[in-house]
Structures are given as C-alpha cells and as structure tokens.
C-alpha cells in the first residue's frame with residue numbers, strides 16, 4: 578500500500594481532558610507519523626466550512642458549537658494507507674459501536690464529543706490538509 582497523508586483533529590472534549598499525548602501515542606505506536614501539528618481555536622466560520630458536508634444534518638449547529646468550544650489540535654498523519662489506518666485507530670463515530678482498543682471506545686464522551694476527527698478518503702484528506710496547513714508546515 579502507498580504512503581498517504583490524512584488530516585486528524587483532536588477535538589475539544591479531548592484537549593479539555595489533557596488527552597493530546599495519550600491520543601498521539603495511539604497514532605505513533607501504530608505506525609503513523611505526525612508530520613504536522615498545531616493547536617488552534619476554530620472560529621465559527623472555520624467550523625461551518627470544515628463540516629459543510631453536514632450542513633443539512635440536525636446536529637450541524639451543535640457540532641459547530643462543540644468544535645469551537647475549546648482548543649483543537651489539527652495534525653497531518655503520514656504512513657502506509659494512513660487514511661484507512663487512522664479510521665481504524667479512531668473507531669466508529671458512535672463510541673457505543675467502537676471496537677475495543679480504539680480511541681473513541683477508550684476516550685469519547687458521546688457520539689458528538691467523540692475525541693477525534695479523521696479524513697474519510699484520500700481525496701478528502703488532501704482537501705482537509707490544505708484547509709489547515711501550508712506545505713511548509715508539514716515536515717517529514
């Protein structure tokens with residue numbers, strides 16, 4: 578499988594509980610390299626644009642409020658099949674359905690406050706990485 582890059586976000590429920598290091602260890606221990614990373618407070622406009630694909634969903638307003646409720650850590654993860662591998666490490670959207678040993682099973686508070694975001698395809702990963710990072714901010 579090819580070396581890929583994917584966008585990960587450590588969400589406000591996790592930064593609030595000081596879980597950045599524990600979550601990063603999950604990625605590193607399972608072969609993903611953090612090649613870009615920064616801690617940000619998203620604006621309402623950024624959250625709405627980033628999650629624009631969900632604009633029609635009933636939870637959209639709450640999701641944007643949640644994502645701007647505290648700091649996030651945006652990061653670029655790199656490795657063999659990084660997009661799918663990161664989704665595996667994260668676990669299912671709803672922690673109730675997440676497999677044992679996944680980040681969401683172990684750390685998520687709810688289906689909304691589920692600790693991490695990860696790109697769902699290589700195509701979206703490219704768009705999402707460019708949303709937050711300049712090429713010069715990603716260093717192998």
Ligand code: ADP
Pocket residue numbers: 631636640669670688689690691693694695697
């Ligand atoms: P994923 O993050 O696993 O790719 P989605 O793209 O479907 O999941 O949803 C984006 C985010 O919206 C989820 O990670 C979660 O924070 C929130 N979300 C999804 N479904 C719900 C829901 N039914 N109620 C509240 N928030 C939700």
Ligand code: MG
Pocket residue numbers: 695697
């Ligand atoms: Mg998604």
